[in-house]
Amino acid sequence: MKRSKLDIVYDMLRAMEDKGGRIIPTHLLYKSNLSHQRMKLYLKELEDKNMIVEVEVKGKKMFELTDGGRKFLQNFKQMKEFTEAFGLS
Amino acid sequence: MVQAMVGPSWFLGVDASLEALAGIIALAVAFAAFHMYSLTKERRYAFLTSSFALMTASFISRAVTDVLLANKEVSLSAAMAKNVFILGYVTHILLALLAYVLLIILTYRLPDKRLWVLLVLILMPSLLLSSSYFLSFYGLSVILLGFVSLAFYDNYVNNRSCAAGMVFLAFALLTLSQIQFLLGPLKDLLYVSAHATQAAGFLMLFFVLVKVKLRPKDIARDEKLDVKKGKKRSK
Numbered sequence: 036m037k038r039s040k041l042d043i044v045y046d047m048l049r050a051m052e053d054k055g056g057r058i059i060p061t062h063l064l065y066k067s068n069l070s071h072q073r074m075k076l077y078l079k080e081l082e083d084k085n086m087i088v089e090v091e092v093k094g095k096k097m098f099e100l101t102d103g104g105r106k107f108l109q110n111f112k113q114m115k116e117f118t119e120a121f122g123l124s
Numbered sequence: 125m126v127q128a129m130v131g132p133s134w135f136l137g138v139d140a141s142l143e144a145l146a147g148i149i150a151l152a153v154a155f156a157a158f159h160m161y162s163l164t165k166e167r168r169y170a171f172l173t174s175s176f177a178l179m180t181a182s183f184i185s186r187a188v189t190d191v192l193l194a195n196k197e198v199s200l201s202a203a204m205a206k207n208v209f210i211l212g213y214v215t216h217i218l219l220a221l222l223a224y225v226l227l228i229i230l231t232y233r234l235p236d237k238r239l240w241v242l243l244v245l246i247l248m249p250s251l252l253l254s255s256s257y258f259l260s261f262y263g264l265s266v267i268l269l270g271f272v273s274l275a276f277y278d279n280y281v282n283n284r285s286c287a288a289g290m291v292f293l294a295f296a297l298l299t300l301s302q303i304q305f306l307l308g309p310l311k312d313l314l315y316v317s318a319h320a321t322q323a324a325g326f327l328m329l330f331f332v333l334v335k336v337k338l339r340p341k342d343i344a345r346d347e348k349l350d351v352k353k354g355k356k357r358s359k
Contacts, residue, residue: 041164114160116336120287122231122279123168 043067045111047077048086051100052108057090059097131308131315139315140190142323147183149326150176156333168230175226182219185212217261221247224268231275262306269299290332297325 038046050066051058058066064074078098081087086104090097118124131139154176161169189212193205200208225243234240247264254260276292304318 110163113336114163116285116287117156117160119279119283119285120291120332120336121172122276122283122288122291123172 041111043069043077044081044086045108047074047081048100048104048108051087051098051104056100057092057097059095063098131319132312135316135319136194137191139319140187140194142319143183143187143190145323146326147180147187149330150179150183152333153329154180156336171226171230175223175230178219178223178226182216182223185219186216189213189216214257217251217257221251221261221264221268224265224272227272228268231272231279259306259309262302262308265302266299266306269295269302273299287332287335290328290335294325294328294332297321297328301325 047063047067050063053066054062060074063078064071067074067077069077078087081104082089084103085101086107087098088101090099154173157169157172157176160166161173189208192200192208192212222244225240225247228234228243229240234243250264251257251260273292273295276288276295280288280292298321301318301322304314304321308315308318
């Protein structure tokens with residue numbers, strides 16, 4: 036089934052959360068199942084919306100989940116369950 | 125004709141409070157649905173928001189009417205009381221029926237707008253040509269809410285989630301309450317139990333909201349795990 040934009044964003048943020056809030060781009064690419072080009076577009080959008088920030092840890096480029104990103108994850112889980120409860124999916 | 129449905133005298137005021145409670149809970153569901161709509165801009169959430177917003181207006185209208193007519197401290201002239209009576213109850217009936225029709229359109233995913241109009245057009249004569257608006261209203265409500273409950277039951281069978289089960293139970297209780305209201309003229313206590321059942325139905329919806337808000341199940345992750353397990357099994 037084709038993933039919606041929200042599903043893709045969720046997968047990316049979830050991957051970061053699973054890795055303790057920080058992830059290297061290669062792992063994110065693998066976890067989010069996107070092409071490099073599309074992942075770059077999503078990362079830019081997530082950074083613009085303050086859901087993630089780019090950080091450097093021990094010389095490595097990483098992406099870190101922000102409070103905004105965590106809030107989105109929580110909202111998304113609520114939305115999924117609400118949608119399922121009322122049979123709207 | 126609008127004829128009042130009145131229970132025992134000791135229940136006056138309690139019924140208005142329970143209707144106000146139903147209105148407040150419906151408003152909470154409408155807000156939750158609107159929050160989803162603001163995130164996604166999807167029509168399904170707009171429909172759910174509209175339906176529960178209409179229910180809110182309907183129940184508040186009825187509660188206010190009940191308070192105005194039952195409260196001896198509020199003195200209304202006979203003509204004024206009649207107008208409040210008709211306006212309040214007719215508003216309650218029309219808004220509630222419209223809310224239930226929206227739920228039917230949503231749960232059965234009726235795609236054609238002509239079908240939506242057809243539903244409303246069929247409802248109107250059943251209501252307007254009746255000798256008692258209230259009895260017709262409760263009869264129509266039983267049918268509409270009964271079908272909505274069936275759709276929510278199917279949803280529960282498909283999902284087997286606790287929240288879906290609670291939504292089904294809530295609407296089953298609301299349907300049961302409308303049957304009790306329908307039979308209310310036969311026995312005063314049925315009017316009381318109808319209000320209690322209706323309040324229980326709305327409280328159940330409130331618990332769904334609390335559950336989703338406080339401890340949302342990670343459905344998206346569960347779906348992925350299911351897919352992975354399925355893949356492993358097929359290998």
